[in-house]
Amino acid sequence: MPRIDLHLHTTYSDGSHFPAEVIQFAHEAGVTALAITDHDIVKGIPEAMEAGATVGIEIIPGIELSSRFDGRETHILGYFFDWQDPTLHTRLTHQQASRHERNPRIVEKLNHLGLELSYEDVTAKAGGGSIGRPHIAGVLVDKGYVNSTKEAFDRYLAEGGPAYVLRELPDSREAIAWIREAGGVPVLAHPHWTRRKGQELEVMCSTLKEAGLMGIEVFYGTHTKRQTSEYLELARKLDLLMTGGSDFHGAAKPDIQVGRGRGDLKVTDKLLEPLRKAARH
Numbered sequence: 264m265p266r267i268d269l270h271l272h273t274t275y276s277d278g279s280h281f282p283a284e285v286i287q288f289a290h291e292a293g294v295t296a297l298a299i300t301d302h303d304i305v306k307g308i309p310e311a312m313e314a315g316a317t318v319g320i321e322i323i324p325g326i327e328l329s330s331r332f333d334g335r336e337t338h339i340l341g342y343f344f345d346w347q348d349p350t351l352h353t354r355l356t357h358q359q360a361s362r363h364e365r366n367p368r369i370v371e372k373l374n375h376l377g378l379e380l381s382y383e384d385v386t387a388k389a390g391g392g393s394i395g396r397p398h399i400a401g402v403l404v405d406k407g408y409v410n411s412t413k414e415a416f417d418r419y420l421a422e423g424g425p426a427y428v429l430r431e432l433p434d435s436r437e438a439i440a441w442i443r444e445a446g447g448v449p450v451l452a453h454p455h456w457t458r459r460k461g462q463e464l465e466v467m468c469s470t471l472k473e474a475g476l477m478g479i480e481v482f483y484g485t486h487t488k489r490q491t492s493e494y495l496e497l498a499r500k501l502d503l504l505m506t507g508g509s510d511f512h513g514a515a516k517p518d519i520q521v522g523r524g525r526g527d528l529k530v531t532d533k534l535l536e537p538l539r540k541a542a543r544h
């Protein structure tokens with residue numbers, strides 16, 4: 264059965280590979296359709312479409328929007344929207360600006376904690392793409408302050424950590440509306456990330472559904488079997504679509520492969536048509 268991957272990052276956000284490289288990995292993994300879902304940016308899509316056409320992989324317009332729900336950062340994936348929509352572009356430009364304001368402040372906080380790094384180190388690490396916390400983590404690894412990206416997040420960069428800087432983010436309901444207004448399908452990314460489960464997660468998803476949410480990312484690179492079945496059941500109960508993807512980033516998450524996650528991920532192409540139908544064209 265053909266496999267798909269609806270959650271992938273490239274150098275346009277915090278991934279370490281160009282869109283064409285990601286598509287090559289997908290081709291090797293037997294992926295027939297994919298979505299590049301860079302954070303708050305759609306600039307990788309044309310390159311992906313070009314590369315996809317040469318190897319015969321369908322490229323679905325995708326994005327991962329950062330938002331906040333009930334005080335916690337929440338990611339909303341969008342699919343099959345009009346990625347050239349001017350209103351969406353204006354909104355994304357504003358989002359990127361808030362991201363750019365934040366990163367130098369994180370570096371400042373790290374400097375105050377006695378860690379020597381400059382913002383230039385971080386931009387060099389990002390290699391011209393949009394800068395994210397994984398790049399800062401990468402510099403901390405390079406400089407020997409931590410042993411891994413994970414340690415950098417655990418010790419300094421994660422929400423609540425000593426170098427964490429709160430970002431100006433839209434409410435998740437607003438992010439959902441952005442995708443809907445551009446004709447797309449909004450989906451709650453990696454539900455475990457919300458640190459909610461059971462009744463609490465159900466209430467959150469119902470609230471977001473009232474605001475226009477259409478799906479849940481049921482299949483994910485690091486979900487346990489138990490998590491997958493919980494989200495599957497929740498999607499059925501709330502009549503939400505199901506999606507799945509690896510959340511490939513390349514170097515920042517070296518154990519995650521395109522189309523295969525840690526090896527046991529398989530997202531069936533059967534999920535694609537319902538998603539396509541749900542989009543407004």
Ligand SMILES: [Zn+2]
Pocket residue numbers: 327338452453
């Ligand atoms: Zn995410």
Ligand SMILES: [Zn+2]
Pocket residue numbers: 270271272300327510
């Ligand atoms: Zn992601």
